[in-house]
Amino acid sequence: QPYSSVQNAFYALTNHYRHKEGRLVIAESTGLPIIDAQGKLLKWRGVDRDITARKHYEDALIESEKRTRLIIETTLNAIIIMDSYGIITDWNQRAEKMFGWTRQEAIGRNMAELIVPERFRKLVHQELSHFLITGSSRAIDQLTEQIALRRNGTEFPVELSIAPLKIGNAYEFSGFVHDISSRKAAERQIREAQVNLAIAQNEMKIAQQIQTSLFPAKPIISPYFEVTGFCLPATQIGGDYFDYFYRDEQHLDMVIADVSGHAVGPALLMVAARSAIRTQATWLGSPAQTLDVLNNFLYEDLYNADHFITLFYLQYYTTTQTLSYANAGHPPPLLYQKCNFSCKELDADGLIIGIRQNINFEEKKITLCAGDCLLIYTDGLTESQNPTGEQFGIDRLKTLFEKYADQKPGFIVDTLIQHLKDFCQSDLFYDDITVMVFKRS
Template identity: 60%
Template sequence: MTMPNKPSNQCQDIETALIDSEQRFRQMADIAGEWLWEQDPQGYYSYSSVAVHKILGFTPEEVIGKHYTAFLTPQDKASQQIYITQQNAFHNLINHYRHKDGHPVLTESTGLPIINNAGRLLKWRGLDRDITAKKQFQDALLDSEKRLRLVIESALSAIVMMDSYGIITDWNRQAENMFGWSHQEAVGQRLDFLIIPLRFHDAHRQGLQRFLQTGQGEILNRLVEHTARRRDGSEFPVELSISPLKLGNAYIFSGFINDITARKASEQHARETQISLAIAQSEINMARHIQASLLPSAPITTKDFEITGYCLPANQVGGDYFDYFFRTDNQLDMVIADVSGHSFAPALFMVAARSAIRTYSNNIESPAHIIDTLNRFLFKDLDNTDFFITLFYLQYDIARHALRFANAGHPPPLLVNAGQTQCQRLDADGLILGVREQVLFEEKVLPVAQNDVLLVYTDGLTEAENSEGEFFGLERVSDIFTQHSQQTPQDIIDALLSELKHFCQRDTLKDDITLMVFKRN
């Protein structure tokens, strides 16, 4: 009696099972957060899962009845009209939507056409997965990689990366310039074969293995200097730092390398310069000691007179010279000279002049004749070098208490007579040495009374300047000399130097300064 009803019941069961299956599928889609949708053959939504609200901000009711292009951006709306007329399934189609609040949303869409046995399109069924965050992350990652690559390529250092097998994995533009290998040629090659000199290969491989086994490396994570090799085989000094980075179970090593050829050359030049300076300083010290040994080693003090002198060179050695010595038991010779300029060349002329004076003074008695002979002896040497010498020569006759003197363009000495408050300048006509070979030098004689004091000096004293460009001057020298004329010759020199340094406000001076003081007891 019930047999005719069986086919009907089977159809109902199948339909019920199909409905249950679709409900379960839609529930699973909602749970997964994917937007499940159906569209009619013209592309209008006939169904939308609740996930659309989370993805686009619209409720299913706001979506149903709308054309699928209504939610796309204008660009996608134009480009995806083609899918309306097609009946082919699509997969992983990227859609650009506008959220209800206006911000862009990217989805990955998959759709299947539902076609009956007659081949007629009944509807579209598909789902959209929100990939906005994923796409933003991918874009940010790509931007980060681009920026990193830009930094690597624009770095001033050669950047070389190597894996734990010693194979080069990255090689920037500066590495290409430094070593001569292109990026394409270098990547995939062994690092030691490309840039490490052969004699260091074993040490490199042993060091790599030691680090992989123990985690310790002698040259890792610090700045070291080493030797690298170019493509042409030439070697050059580099400064490098190597940092290991563990990725999973493997390591990569990044190296920053700088060519320090120029710096090493500069350091070598600096060392050579220091050695040269040390040698020069030693020679200067030797010259200074030799020059000092040519000057009188001590004052001369007798019952009749006292004389002393002092030389303060602007450099370690100078062109000033003074001397006093007994020609005979009854005669004292005194001389002061100033070679133009200062340092070594004037010092050499000073030595030559001193030797000639000592030689000629034994045979020639007159100061004028001594100067004349000295001028003719030194003229050619002075003329060839554009140097000249000023010189003042004095002879004191102990028995007669008289000064005989001649001048070759030197500043006149100052004489203070006992009880006087003013200085007398001792001068005689005569051209500086080295200007003309034939010169007539005037000679004068002057009596010296008890307690008379004579100051002989070079122009470095009067022409010393202070910070405002003012000269120490002859007037100031005369006043100080007069004020201290009752003191000993050494005290007079000390007073003049003290006032001079106070005036100049410095211990070093631009020109040589020489003082010589004679006083009759």
């Protein structure tokens, strides 16, 4: 024994023993020497107390405290512990990085004076005092958004949660601070994007209204024929255009066009094409001549903008009931002939407008009989798809047109559009859909 030659008493000496069953026993020993009159050590008298369970508990508590400290130091939130007076008693590594103060510098400082902007400090002190008196507060035990202050004087938004813990007659407060600067910046960008989107949508709506105002305001109905048209705008402004007007007392001109693309550019090109067509209408000209003038007039604008126009031009001579027409790469109109109850396509050779200058456009003529009906459309009609990807298609269009060709033009237009919506299971379309119907009385 190390104390066998020492005559001083010892207290709470920890010893480790092995029980006969093999398990470890930890004992706390106290020893008192017994000495004779001559000062000679006779023997020791002592007590051993089994503290195995206590030692296990203490070791577990130490490990728990280590784990707790590890969690505190590795969390993404800044953790600040303060007493009832607002004095900081603990400050983790995240708080060091977030605010710029080291743990040694922060501990012992007043929390409000250290990380709260000066204009808010009085309110913080009032809230703390109010809680200590009443036990309630708008900021304590709540998740709130606040403005915090870094060491360098910069301010930033944080999400703050303060949890009170009563110890005896005093309180300890644990503050959990999360930097939300990135989230706030993202929210600001989203709000700005939403505002810009709303502005763009409003401008797009205005552009659609202007575009629609350029179409004929009402059908033309005479004792000899009736013509009407309709454009179903896409979600974006596009380049569809249709028109009908008297060139003179005996000639009715009809035109349908589609500028490639869906944006402001194609819409502006459509307006330019309309202006050129209306200007050309003041001169005497056939459909082929009109297309030739229009192509040369718009070539530079279309070439530089990397766009093109498909266009079908028709001219009805009311005296002879003759229909002349020329095509610039547009889907051929459908002619329903009352005499044989059949439907045929009208087509003529001609390149799309904007590819090259000085194009020779073929012009054809046909005489219309009473009851003949003409359907003119853009490819948005036949190329629209249902949810499975199937296109409306020319065959379906022909079948429906033959079925309703005996009806009035307005009824035919409305019916075709409704069939299209039913087929696509939607009222909104990516491409403009334009339909024009001419019928000889």
